[in-house]
Amino acid sequence: MNNEQTKSLIGAISMEEYVQKGKLSQCLPADAQITLELAKAQADEVWSVEKEKLEVISLDYEGYTVNMTFQMDGTYLFDSVNVWAEVGNSVGVATEIDVESDSGSVESTLVTSKLAAMETVERIQQFAANLGMQLEWFEMGDERVCLMPSAVTLHYLKQQNRWKLVKIAGAYRSVDEVRASLSRIADAVN
Template sequence: MNNEQTKSLIDTISLEEYVQKGKLPQCLPADAQITLEQAKAQADEVWSVEKEKLEVFSFDYKGCTVNMTFQMDGTYLFDSIDVWGEVGNSGGVATEKELESNSDLDSGPGTSKLATLETVESIQQFAEKVGMKLEWFEMGDERVCLMPSAVTLHYLKQQKNSWKLVKIAGAYRSVGEVRSSLSSIADAMN
């Protein structure tokens, strides 16, 4: 794979596949990988954290930014997705009617439909459809959904007691470690 293909390769990964598998590299074809050098060559932004020997590469797509973190020696660590796209024209959380009328809106990498994950209700419907059990943690104005893959989806409270997806954090630790950490944070906040 040449450097020009890196951003396109990430764009082929659907958000639905990502939240089920846990990490971007697990969603790539068997013969593909993304190295530190390839990520650096195509990233829209690059951050170096000298003290911790980390490099973070950001790739901007319609509706979201994909972040990949490597150690400076080239070891892949983890990834996350910042979601900033909106469905519909409401300027806030999409209504059910907007979600239905924009069901083909391509708002993220691959064949993803941001509407599939955008609200608490939509992720619950997705989980039911694929037979997945979700765990929820309340943290003030944030609700965090823990997936069986150890991925977390972070929803912020919006108007009228609705919730909107703002971040997807890929698996970095085991699901048990993430559950324990989220439980501790939720207990401390509530």
């Protein structure tokens, strides 16, 4: 994989595949590898955390940003996706749905996007049901966190009685460790 391919290969990854497999690197073709050097060459932003000896590489795409965290020696640690698009813009990502809705119907402003299967709580539940997948939910004040069987977490914020997908955190620890951590946080918040 060369410098030009890194960003396009990562951008081509299906978010459905990512949340099932847990890591960006597991979604790439067998002969492709994400390295610190290649990621840096196409990064939209690079930040170094000297104290922890980490480098975070950010790649911007339409409606979301992929963040990859490496140790400064080049060891790949984990990845995440920040969703930043709003309802009504040209991207159509992170469309919101009314939390109070009993019908479960999605607002008419929904636009098909790369994140369509998970952009609302109802959509990720439907996606999981179609695959026979069990999801675990953690309530943390104005945030709902969905734990996938892959140890990926999807983070939804309640904003003016609406849930909005704001982050997907890739697997870094085992699902049992993530579950225990989320339970402790939920207990402390609630």
